[in-house]
Amino acid sequence: MKRVEEIPKEGPLYVHLGCLSRAMYPGIEYSSLKTLEMLGFKPFSSYEEVCCTGLLYLSGFTSLESLAAFAGWNTSLASAHSKHIASACDTCYSAYLEALRAVREDSQLRVKVEKLLGARGVKPVRDVQVHHIAEIYSRDKDRIIERQQRSLEGLKVAVHHGCHYAKSFPEKVLGKPENVRFLKELVGLLGGEAVEYAEENLCCGSCLSVSGYCDRETSLRVTEAKLSSMREAGAELILVTCPGCLTTFNEAPEELKPLPVLHVSELVGYVLGLDPIGELALEDRKVRLPLLVKG
Amino acid sequence: MAGKKLNVQKELTELAGLAEKCLQCGLCSSICPPTRFSEKGFNVRRLSMKILRAKAGRPASLGEIWSCFVCFDCLKLCPHSINLPEAVVRLRRSLAHHGEAGEAYKGVQLCLENMLRYGRMVSVAKTDVRKRLGLRVQPSLPEEALKRLRLLMEKLGFTEEAEMWRSLYGGGRSEEG
Numbered sequence: 001m002k003r004v005e006e007i008p009k010e011g012p013l014y015v016h017l018g019c020l021s022r023a024m025y026p027g028i029e030y031s032s033l034k035t036l037e038m039l040g041f042k043p044f045s046s047y048e049e050v051c052c053t054g055l056l057y058l059s060g061f062t063s064l065e066s067l068a069a070f071a072g073w074n075t076s077l078a079s080a081h082s083k084h085i086a087s088a089c090d091t092c093y094s095a096y097l098e099a100l101r102a103v104r105e106d107s108q109l110r111v112k113v114e115k116l117l118g119a120r121g122v123k124p125v126r127d128v129q130v131h132h133i134a135e136i137y138s139r140d141k142d143r144i145i146e147r148q149q150r151s152l153e154g155l156k157v158a159v160h161h162g163c164h165y166a167k168s169f170p171e172k173v174l175g176k177p178e179n180v181r182f183l184k185e186l187v188g189l190l191g192g193e194a195v196e197y198a199e200e201n202l203c204c205g206s207c208l209s210v211s212g213y214c215d216r217e218t219s220l221r222v223t224e225a226k227l228s229s230m231r232e233a234g235a236e237l238i239l240v241t242c243p244g245c246l247t248t249f250n251e252a253p254e255e256l257k258p259l260p261v262l263h264v265s266e267l268v269g270y271v272l273g274l275d276p277i278g279e280l281a282l283e284d285r286k287v288r289l290p291l292l293v294k295g
Numbered sequence: 296m297a298g299k300k301l302n303v304q305k306e307l308t309e310l311a312g313l314a315e316k317c318l319q320c321g322l323c324s325s326i327c328p329p330t331r332f333s334e335k336g337f338n339v340r341r342l343s344m345k346i347l348r349a350k351a352g353r354p355a356s357l358g359e360i361w362s363c364f365v366c367f368d369c370l371k372l373c374p375h376s377i378n379l380p381e382a383v384v385r386l387r388r389s390l391a392h393h394g395e396a397g398e399a400y401k402g403v404q405l406c407l408e409n410m411l412r413y414g415r416m417v418s419v420a421k422t423d424v425r426k427r428l429g430l431r432v433q434p435s436l437p438e439e440a441l442k443r444l445r446l447l448m449e450k451l452g453f454t455e456e457a458e459m460w461r462s463l464y465g466g467g468r469s470e471e472g
Binding site: 019020022023024026027029030047048049050051053055056057058059060061062063065066069073116117119120121122163164167168170177178201202203205206214215217218219221222225278279281284 | 365
């Protein structure tokens with residue numbers, strides 16, 4: 001059975017939002033919680049959520065031990081009501097999986113981290129299951145369709161699955177890791193057209209988004225190639241699962257001819273009838289979204 | 296943990312085991328974004344070879360280690376599932392401990408300082424939008440939780456290590472703009 005199938009169809013479900021959504025995209029925070037509620041869950045999040053520090057870990061500036069401790073802190077927030085976590089961010093999702101793998105495989109690290117957390121009144125949970133919120137939308141597509149208020153008809157969408165979902169733990173991906181398709185199917189079922197484009201597998205250019213610790217010129221060229229490939233396929237909108245990728249595309253310089261971009265929670269919120277401005281705050285996006293024009 | 300610096304050669308020796316299976320088939324470089332798009336000649340297959348041969352002695356330069364996007368494309372294609380991104384992360388960490396991560400540090404400095412101060416890597420808040428959406432206006436950690444978190448960061452050595460980064464790379468506690 002796929003891990004996502006194990007989530008109860010209703011009841012409490014912890015939503016991990018991540019730093020970027022909390023800080024820069026209130027519409028992702030709102031729609032992640034609201035859409036899951038509309039689908040029958042009792043979603044909850046916590047302002048005690050700390051940064052996963054995935055970016056600091058991957059750049060070499062923090063230890064696996066700290067990564068595991070911060071993940072442990074966050075699992076304790078979920079555990080009172082749910083053993084399932086739905087992450088709205090690919091990098092946070094990957095950081096959880098890396099941390100859980102570390103405490104599973106290294107008993108010394110586990111004991112140390114649990115002791116440090118315990119002294120701060122935090123009880124981490126090891127048997128928690130971490131999912132991406134996009135996986136839940138895919139599993140519950142029938143419920144989305146039942147409640148669908150708006151169609152994506154006439155909209156050509158370029159789907160981009162972030163690397164830290166699709167590639168860092170390929171064995172955990174929903175469907176075939178070599179060709180992640182589930183969001184394309186969802187777009188189609190909701191009336192839109194998910195275009196096939198040559199650079200579907202390519203990274204968004206990542207390092208531009210938050211920190212810029214990589215070579216900026218290379219990052220820009222990657223983003224340019226990605227955008228160019230999407231445009232060639234006729235895409236009018238980019239659909240992402242990660243606020244980091246969203247930032248890369250949203251903040252792309254004018255000369256790269258950026259396309260409008262939406263997070264999967266926002267897209268589901270839109271089709272379920274949430275107000276694009278009053279509830280999703282989509283007017284905030286740098287490139288105007290076709291959804292706002294088409295109503 | 297901070298206090299004890301990681302040993303670059305020790306890391307390289309351990310990583311040589313990880314890369315030993317590498318056939319130099321080049322599938323990784325066929326897909327790797329910085330290999331495809333960098334104009335500085337980065338090649339992930341050559342990086343793998345460098346790490347493989349570094350058991351006996353440290354290569355003259357490991358600067359290209361910072362070009363990796365850690366996107367895991369190479370792992371996806373590698374016929375032997377060699378986790379090169381993991382090797383890159385470990386090497387970055389030991390090199391950073393020895394003052395060899397100046398440019399990269401500039402990129403993460405604000406994230407580190409924000410983590411220490413707020414428990415989040417990004418800490419701005421779109422208060423007007425949040426208010427309109429009916430969300431809590433300030434999404435920050437409650438003060439009591441932040442106090443516990445800061446103690447945890449101290450015990451983890453996270454705080455001490457941040458001090459080490461400052462002394463190695465300069466820069467004080469910057470404010471978010």
